[in-house]
Amino acid sequence: MRHDSLQNLLAEQFAAAIAQVTGRPADQIDPAVRPAGDPQFGDYQCNAAMALARPLKAKPREVAQRIADAVTPLLADIAEPLEIAGPGFINIRLKGEFLSQHLSEIPAPRAAGIEGSRDQGIEVDRVGLPPVERPLRVVVEYSQPNIAKQMHVGHLRSTIIGDVFARVLAFEGHEVIRQNHIGDWGTQFGMLIRWYREHPLPTPQVHADVLEAIENDYRAAQQRFDHDEQFAAEARLAVGALQSGDPQARQVWERLCAESWRAFTELYEHLDVLLTPENVRGESFYNDRLPLIVEELRQKLGTAGAPATAHEQSHRADAASAPRGRRALLRADQGALVIYLYDDQGEPLFKNPEGQALGMIVQKSDGAYLYATTDLAAIRFRLKELEFPSGGIGAQRVIYVTDARQKLHFQMFFACARAAGWITDDVRVEHVTFGSVLGPDRKPLKTRAGQTVKLRELLDEAEKRAYALLENRDQGSKGSRDQGIEGSRDRGIEGPRDQGEEAPAVQFSEDEKREIARRVGIAAVKYADLRNDRTADYVFDWDKMLALQGNTAPYMMYAHARIRSIYRKAAERFGAPDVYAPHVRLVITHPAERALALRLARLREAISDVATNLTPHTLCTYLYELAADFMRFYESCPVLAAPDETARLSRMRLCDLTARTLKLGLGLLGIEAIERM
RNA sequence: GCGCCCGUAGCUCAGCAGGAUAGAGCGGCGGUUUCCUAAACCGCAGGUCGGAGGUUCGAAUCCUCUCGGGCGCGCCA
Structure with a gap:
């Protein structure tokens, strides 16, 4: 079983070799093994020799040679003969057989044993990655909406980013408790309690959106609080009433909480965020303490x-x-x-x-x-x-x-x-x-009217736009996407295409289109939030996040859908072969196969990185590169029309590993991979 | 005033445990479809890595200063 990343595996061997050369203990050595900066230099490189030249009083290239000599026996089954280049880089190229052997150890999806995550009781395909040996008890606090207010873009990032940490750490095997520190206590409830003494509480029977109605009341109450001394005084008294457990005050407060939770839960489900009412431990919980x-x-x-x-x-x-x-x-x-x-x-x-x-x-x-x-x-x-x-x-x-x-x-x-x-x-x-979510003007995102953007409305628009893109493709008008969408760039620039243009390869029913649009739209919003370095502000751009090219959710979902499509066709033509059968071998020959295989073997590095540094965007980058590697493979290596059965099964297995990796990676980002799009 | 974050290609962003000619997408230009989803793929053009010093065999990456932008700095959350 693969307990460690390729990089760590190599680092270990190089540390041992450097220990041999320098006489220093291996655990005090940084072997400086990194992914190669350029494919022409191999897959990984060891940069330790240059720094060791001075203390060893030797030329860097000589030191490199000594390290290479010492490490070569340790890498016999792993790497091609090492090359020393430039001032003393040691370039490492993994053997094709090693890569295929390494990937062959990944069990079939539902194999017994380590498959399955503890979290949520949902079976997760671990794609061969074992959990950490020493799990920790972890609390992740995120989302933190306020009672009596709708969630808006301000809650988007915390909710989405926090959810990734909860998922990744749980996947790593840690024991994760999610905490939603809801703003459900405080002086603002005095105003509302006072307000509802003379106004009816909004109800689902009367109001389409109860929380919206409550929020409107909240604003009205706040206005009155600012201008009406009497009202303000009574509101302050109401705070005391609530704190001392006055039944009427308590009842209003509980109703407000219940309505708010209902709306939040609905939104979390829609967003595919793990938070549930069980994770709610709001400010009121701590009040007595x-x-x-x-x-x-x-x-x-x-x-x-x-x-x-x-x-x-x-x-x-x-x-x-x-x-x-x-x-x-x-x-x-x-x-x-x-x-x-x-x-x-x-x-x-x-x-x-x-x-x-x-x-x-x-x-x-x-x-x-x-x-x-x-x-x-x-x-x-x-x-x-x-x-x-x-x-x-x-x-x-x-x-x-x-x-x-x-x-x-x-x-x-x-x-x-x-x-x-x-x-x-x-x-x-x-x-x-x-950082903040910025509008096209690089100022915090607002509606045209200058209001904060409601999360619900944002998601609705995402689905609408995703749906419009699907419609456009169905009509086969390739160049004129975004038709009828506000803010689109290149509408109708391209003329009509040739007569007799072929129908799109895939036709969808209305229901399917809606479902695909929903998933793609939500995924695009989430991914756009995660793909950049957390700490920086990012510019919200519909066209970019929904584009099928570049580092976007649709691009990766498309890669996944293409693979699943190959499998559906394979089932028709070859009767769904078992690509994990013992006789199926991974044969890696074409450069595109090799690149894809190497990328697949790096999954562990990508996930550990998020767990350690809490940087979701590094996993995004990995998945994007994986999808791009797959697209290149797809272009140059026919799968179903492979030269022989051995190659076909090998490529199908590579495809399946790619689909599983994409699905797992997207899943850790809170994004669902889909079968068709 | 003090503190924190950010300045990389026309635009949006990676890269920053120091490492080889600084990458991607968009946009621009040019190609690829009797073939598994062309919403794809390939190629070309495009960068004083805000600026100046310093450390180092080597700096986009580390240190200092500086300029520009954002944010924060007690009875809000």
Whole structure:
């Protein structure tokens, strides 16, 4: 079984060889094995020789030769004779037999054993990848919509990106608990409770979109709150009523939550996002704990009236074994309770524009708690109390997916949680940020009217556009896509094509077209969000994300559909041969076959990369390259019309491995591969 | 003012555990269909990697400075 990536396998051998040459222990050596920068240099390269030349007092190429000599016996079955090039690169070209052997070990889709993922109870084709040996308990917090408000583009990225982490980590074998930290508590509910004393609550009988109606009421209530003293005062009282469990207030709140959850769940299902009501643990869940949290902070952080001197701090930090020598103090300030954080020099960790220490308020002067307090309660809960299905208590890794603007907040509350001793050195807590969704004007995406874009409307438009593209193809008018679609580029530039143009190869019924449009549309939106580096803003562009060329979801879905089409034809002509039968051998001869095989063998690298660095776009790039490798293979290597049966079965197996890999990879991105399009 | 993120081809973006002539898609130009979905594939043109120093055998990648853009900086979330 393939426990490791090709790169790691090679790195291990090279580390051993370099240890032999240098006399240093192998585990302290970076063998600098990387994928080759250019196919002409082979598949992988080892760049270690140049750096070792000076300490070894030898010429780089000589060092390279010594390493190559030492590693050659270790790679006997793996690589062609090594080549030394340039200043001392060692170029590695894998043997064709090794590649085919390597891929041959991938079992058929439903083979017993390691197939199947723990998550969701859904059987997942693992395509030969075993789970990690040491699974961790992981919390992924994402999406975080607000009660009484519709989800909008602002929630898109967190929801989509967080879902990828949940899927990838679960696939890797970790125990993942998804947490939807919904904004379901706070002063805004006072306004709504007060409002609904004299207005009827929206219902499905009266309102097509209940949540939309509630959101409209929310805005109206907010307006009145700002202009009506009496109303504002009563709204504030209503907050208290809700907190003290007043039945009427409680009932309104529960109705608002129920209606909101219903809408969210519907949207998650539509988006094919894993979040369910079971994953909801909103701010209200932590409400009862907040006084205890503040009390615990008071005890753990100390309540000095003024920051200690640097000397005192380093002393106290040692005594309390506070990590990184930092100090945190809880202090009353203008009636509020504030946590101040200092570095080991006694300097404030955070400052305001006036250059003074910036604290984190955990309790307002009116006694109310804030976002930060709830976050502290939540992280404490996740690290100390949350029970995992396996029976383990407390997460070992916590991942927060929110936009980059909250970075300072996360830095502060992580620092507090660390100072309080909740975040310890053996757990990994990460704030995963992302940039904004921009419109064509490079400003945050808005509707023409300047409103925020509702997620629901965005998805509807995606389907509509995908459907229009399908229609266009059906009519065979190749050059004039986007007809009737706002913002299209090249409408009707190309004249009508020759008379007697052939009908498209595939005909779909109306139902099929709708289904394909739905899946392609959603996939395009999700993929467009994932394909770029998370941290950067990205420009939302319908035409680009729905295009069949380039790094897009449709391109990869198309590659998958083409393979499935080959299989349907094969079933007609050859009666669905079992390409995993023992006598079927992978024969890799054509360069396009080789390129495809090598790419397939790199799946493990791509997935581990996402799990480690939390960068979905690297998996996107891998899948795009895989699909492109397949397209080239498809053009130059006939499958059903292969020269002989051996080649045909070999190519069919290569095709199937490609389809499975695409399906798995897209699945980890939350995108469903389809049979036809 | 301080802090964080980002400046790579006309456009949208990869590449940044330092490594060989910096890649892709779109757009432009030119090709490929008696053949498994041409919504595809192939070729050509196109880049002072914002700028200046530095470290290094080697810098788009690391460090410093600088210019430009975005975001953030206590009783909101």
